[in-house]
Structure formats: structure tokens, C-alpha cells
Amino acid sequence: MKKIKNSSIWAGFVALALALLGFMTPALASYDVNIPPPATPISTQIYGLHMYILWICVVIFFIVFGAMFYSIFKFRKSKGAQPDVNFHESTLIEIIWTTIPFVILLAIAIPATKTVLDMKDASNPDMTIKVTGYQWGWRYDYAAEDVGFYSNLATPWSQIGQPGETAPETKNPDYLLEVDNPLVVPVGKRVRLLVTSNDVIHGWYVPQLGVNQYGIPGFIKDVWFRADKAGTYKGQCSQICGKLHGYMPITVIVKSDADYATWLVEAKTKWGSKPAVAVAQPAEEDTSKKLGLAELKADGEKVYAANCVACHQANGKGMPPAFPPLAGSKVVLGAASQQIDVMLNGRAGTAMQSFAKLSNSELAAVITYTKNSFGNSTGVLVQAADVKAARK
């Protein structure tokens, strides 16, 4: 018996030492332990509710663990404790410890109910934005304005790297949380989001705004927030949505009314007069120019690296069968019109989405690039005008 006890004490010590070692490994870093600072009335309520429940749990923790460890130290056989075998039934005690938790729950339920009701009340919005998730990015359409744009991950793949190789570039401080075109909203306004999806379920999740809403294909769900402080708020897709689920961040910039108005003017020149559906391009795009193979390929390679490489891979071999190879592909080697059609409309039932959001010259370049790379040598050139003609 004695031997067993000694060994157990030693086991405890060694395990504790290992634990401390574990905690010491990374020196000097960010050890966030709580919900980030709230920025809306709802997320402020959520933050408060969480702290309130946490403290209730802490109190219960000390009572429960106190009773347990008191028993463990007091009522041990090695200290000569005799079992009180008759102490095993008490209706009164059972009733007490059924009732008290119930009362505690009521004390939690009342403020929680208020928050839920506030949160679900999306009425009287100052503005409405449609949010569409797709594999793998977001699109924002401002309901009352002529503005709609895509918002994609801005972190380059050269920072992310590949299994087995070190990423060639060092990671930005905003690694995986940076987007090309953030959502911009005015401060202090009730913003109503109509959230949906183009393909699979996504989750539009920005903790500081107190919003986490699934976008469900074929359905529109509404949710709202009112940011009371100007600033930048970050989030990510919260629902697994395929290969690049971890790579579709959200950035919301909350601006003062004046700054927002300035932004809106710029946004309209950049994205205005675009139909809500993902087509068309800046009016001034010149599609009449004919480019040579070298130019098209050079442009195309950039477009490929930004849009295609994650699935079809840098060597064009893809990852079959979900992501088929482009090297030797029938479509790529076949008629240009067929490939343009796939690029503009996607392929139903596969991960290949529509890339109609790209400009005509970008599409022309990338198609030409695939037709003349990875061992494909069709010599076929596709010009921006061809793509333009194929768009309805």
C-alpha cells in the first residue's frame, strides 16, 4: 500500500512538471483568453451575459469542487474514516438540489431572453446588404445603392505554403484575415444583412459585431448589427464549406458618415452599373485589343495564381477527382467556346463555380494560359472580345 502511494505521488509530480513545461514553451505572445471587445449593442449584451454566466459557474465550481475535495481529504480510509453506510438517501436533500439549480437557471434565463429578443428584431433597418457566400469567398450587394462586389482572401498563397515545403514568404500580421474588398458600412446605423449562399452552407461570422449567420443556398435569412464605433472588424466563415473553408475571411470597415459617403462614390465608379448577378465589368474595359501569346500567357499566369491554383494546382495536374487536371483536359484542348462557357457558368454539381466575376481580358488571358501550359500546346489564342461575345 505504501509503495503504491509513493509512486502515485511521483507520477503526479512528473505529470505536473510536464504540464508546466507545456505552458512555458512559447514565450512572449498573444494569449487572448476572452471574447474580443464588443462593438455593437448586441455583442455588448452577449459579452455581458457571458461574463455573468461565467461568474455564476465560478461560484458553483468552488462549491462543488470544495465539497468534493473536502470529502477526498477528510473521508479517506488512510485517515481512519469509517463509512456511514446509512447516509445514502434523503428526499429533502434531493429536492433542495433540484430546486436551487432551477432558480439559478431562471436568473440566467431572464437576461438571456431579453438579448435573444433584441438580437432577432431586425426591423426598421437604415440600410440592407445582401451577403452571398460561395466557395470560397463572399459577395456583398448594397440594396439601395448600385454597388455590388466580391470579397476574397488577399493573403497570397506564397505565404500559406504547401505541405512538405516552407512557405516562401513571411506571413503578414493580418495573415488569413485580410480581404481584397472589405464590406464598408456607416457608423451608428442599423445594418440589416440578408444572408444566403450560392453553393453550400457558409457562416458569416464576425464576433465583435455579434453576428454569426448561416448562408443557406436557396433561402435568405436576415440578421442585423449596429456598429457604434468606427473601426475594422474581422471574422471568418464559421461553417465547414469544403477545401478552402479556412480561407474565406470577412472584413467589415465601419466608417463615419462622411467617410462612408466618400467611399460610396468611389465604390459606385468602381463597381456601379453592375447587375446584381455576377457578370459584366468596368464600362471602360477595352476588349478590342488583340494580344499576342506571350502577353496573354503572362497575364493569364497571374490570374491563374490568384483564382485557380488552389484546386487545379500550379502544375495543372489538379487533385482528381474533385479537382480534375487541366493538363491534357478535353475541355482545355477542345473548342475555345466550350471552355469560355465553363468559365462563365461553372459546372453544376461540382466545385467548379462561375468565374464571370473576372473581366473579359482576365478570362481570355487565363484560358489562353491553360491552353498553352502544363504540356498543353494548342497554340490557340483567346481574346477579350471572344469572351465578351460569349457573355449574353
Place this chain on the structure above:
Amino acid sequence: MSNAATHAGTHDHDHSHDHHDHGGWTRYFTTTNHKDIGTMYLWFAFIMFFVGGSMALLLRAELFSPGLQIVQPEIFNSLTTVHALVMIFGAVMPAFVGFANWLIPMQVGAADMAFPRMNNWSFWIMIPASILLMASFFVPGGAAASGWTLYPPLVTQGGIGTDMTILAIHLLGASSIMGSINIITTILNLRAPGMTLMKMPLFCWTWLITAYLLIATMPVLAGAITMLLTDRHFGTSFFNAAGGGDPTMFMHIFWFFGHPEVYILILPAFGIVSQIIPAFARKPLFGYASMVYATAAIAILSFIVWGHHMFTVGMPAAGQLFFMYATMLIAVPTGVKIFNWISTMWRGSMTFETPMLFCIGFLCMFTLGGFSGLVLSIAAVDITLHNTYYVVAHFHYVLFPGAIWGLTAGVYFWLPKFTGKMYNETLGKWHFWISAIAFNITFFPQHFLGLAGMPRRIPDYALQFTEWNQISTVGAFLLGASQLIFLYNVVTTIRSGEKAKDKQWEAADSLEWTHLPSPAPYHTFETAPVIK
């Protein structure tokens, strides 16, 4: 068919004078003995536990630092999916059925399970199922990568691996249903004279209730995944809005199964703990009747809380409030159970052998998991924590120290009865302390990650999450290593353990300890004992 029947027939004639020699290598294929089948279930679960654990370590290794280092994102997604399925359907559920097979007939004083041949079938059906599940990694397109919840439309994008997963779940579900029918029938019909329901050991009670949960929910899961299959291949549109369906409906059906499933994974562990704590406190279980009622209350409530997995689908305020209140209520019977266990220790005379250590670890960690459950039950707070690492921490706090430590405690407690040999107490204590510390290093920081907003099921993360992830990964490998001590201890006990006493634990009071020698003979209670 007739062959099997004849064989089983001769076998029946044999068994009064021949206890162990059952036709050499075919013995385990044809056995109908509850102890043989229990042993096979337990080994199967043990192997799957290591398979699932290795997948978890791959995930943790990838998450050691930001960027992609070890696996491609789609492999990562497959690993998260299959890790969950293996642990739930391959490790925890079969392990509980293994204990049920070994213990329930002995504890109620029956000679065997009610349907011995179905018992054999319900074990062997799991083998093709697990082969299907594991082989799906090697088919074109890889294993299912949609998370174990298999939400459409994502799941419809998967390759043939997804179909193999669906068929595997079908088979495992069928196995569970057969096991449950067997357990319910055994408990309700084969109890020894005088063994009234309210005299049964709590392990039998929790399993009886669990078996009803399984029978009620497994067909629901089967329905849901069959609809997935027809949506994928036969042009139906149950979950496709373009054809009039609704992806949200899948979530409702899935979680109507999924939430009771959570209790299927924990209630038998409650039973195991309820038998071990009194044995080491040398005092009867406190509030036996209220423990039974609390178990039943948890089971009934489990059918009306599924919506708390879906607070972010955009359900109306009334829906959120209903599911929030119902979920909060679960804290009441669960609290009753915790308080009863502590009161069992109160004024006892405790010793702390390995099974008791694991039970105390269970109590401490499960309580913490209960707290995070309470936090998550609040619909508004859940909005900010849904699908983050906070949820991952929460369910690992209830399932690892809950289900796994409950099982571990059970293995140490009953190994002397199963094998007639005593395990190594020193190694057992090392196993406990290292797991306990490593578990907390692994999963406690995940609460912080979740609160800070790190989504789950991502292979790569923003830089501010690095530190806690590294700590978590270090803990995970230590936790994995500590399970090797467990494996070593079990194997050496079986091969060369010291002889165990018939009543190894002086205060254990169920029939397998009071009426039977160690190891328990191949056939027990051929004549039913009479219980006073």
C-alpha cells in the same frame, strides 16, 4: 443458414461439459457466448480508439503552426470527419456494448444475452463497416470531408468515399439497433428471481435507457443518410432548394438523432461511475432512485433540445427561446447526478486505486464540460461561440473525461473479473496523472481560442491563435502517449498479471463480484441465483 443453425445446435449440447474448446480458429466467428463477444467488442473499440486518436494527432500536428505543413486542406477535412465517426461509432459505442455484453448478464443473473446469435451478428457486421469507413481514404476523391454532421449540399459534392461512409454508418447503426434490442430484452426478461428493476446495478439502468435512445434515434439517422444517398444518386431533392427541398431540414433530422446520440455516448459511463464510486467510498450509492429518475429525465429531455445545434440557421425568436430553455433544463438532472456522486463520497471511507482516480477525474472534468455547456445553451452567447474551438473544447471535456475515462475506469475496475489477473497499480496511476494533466493542456486552451473567435475545422489559422494551438498540440501528443501506457498495462495484465481475488474490491456489491470467481467462468448463472 441451416449450417449455422446445426452448428449452433451442437454447440448448445456441448456447453455443459465443454467450456473453452470451440473449434479452434473459427471459435470467434461462430461464438454466441456473451463474454467472447464482449471481449471482441472491447478489443475492436480499443483498436479503433488508437486509429481515431492517430487521426487527431495528425490534425493537431498540422495545427501546430499557421500555414500548411503536413496535409492538404481537403485531407484535413476528411481527417476531422473520420476522426469523429471512428471515435463515436467505432470506439465509444462498441466499447459500451462490450461492457454491456460482459456485465449485464452477470449483473442481472442471466446465463447469457437474450439473442446470442444476433449478438454475434451485431459484432461481426461492424467489421465490414469499419473497413468501408477506413478504405474510403484510398478511393478517388478521398473520404467524406463534410464534417461528421454530413450537411448537404457540401456532402453531395463528395466522391464515392462519401457513399462508403454512408453505408458504413448504415451498418454500424444496424449493429447498434441489434445490440440495443438484445440489451433491452435481456434486462426486461432474463433477470434472476428477486432481481427487481429497482435493485439492478446502475450500469444496467443506464444501459436500458441508452438502448431505448438508440432504438428511437438510429432509424432517424438511417432515414437522413438514405435521403442523402438518393439526393446524391437518384435525383431526389430532399435537401436541395432548387428541387423544393431544404438543407435546414437535414440539420433538423440529423440533430434529432444527434443530440440523443450525445447522451448515448455518456449515459453508460454514468452507470460505470455509479458503480465504481460506491465501491471505493465503501458506502452505497447516494440517492439510487433519484439517479435512475435523473437518467430518465436526461434521456427524455434529449429529444427536445436538438435546435441548440442550429442557433445560427436563422430560426425565429420563439424557436431559439424554446431550445434555449429546454437545453438549460438539462443542467438540473445532470446536477442531481453530480451532487449524488459527491454525496456518495461524503462520510465514506475512500481509497484511491486507479478506477477511483479515473472516476474522480471524470467528475471534475465533466463538471467543467457542464459549465461550458451551460454557457453554450444561451442562444445569444452561442451566436458568438457557435462552430468555434469553444465548442470543440466543450464536447471534448464531456466526451474524453466523460465517455473515455468512464470506460477506462471500467476497464481497470473489471479487468480482474474478466481476466482473473490484477493490473499494475503503479502504471495505472501514471496513466491517470499523465492523461489528466495532458488532457487539460490539450483542451483547456481551446476555450480561449474559441472565445477569441477561431473557427473549428480549419487547417490553418490567423497568427494570433498560434500560441494556444501550440500548447494544445503539445498536450495532445502527451495525451496520445499516455494511452500507450494503458495499452501496455492491459496487455501485460492479460499475459502475466498477478492473480486477482474473486472479490478484488471489498465493497463492490454487484453479482459478478459477490457470486462469481475471478476470472468469471465461461458460462455463468446457468442456474439463476435468487436475490433476496
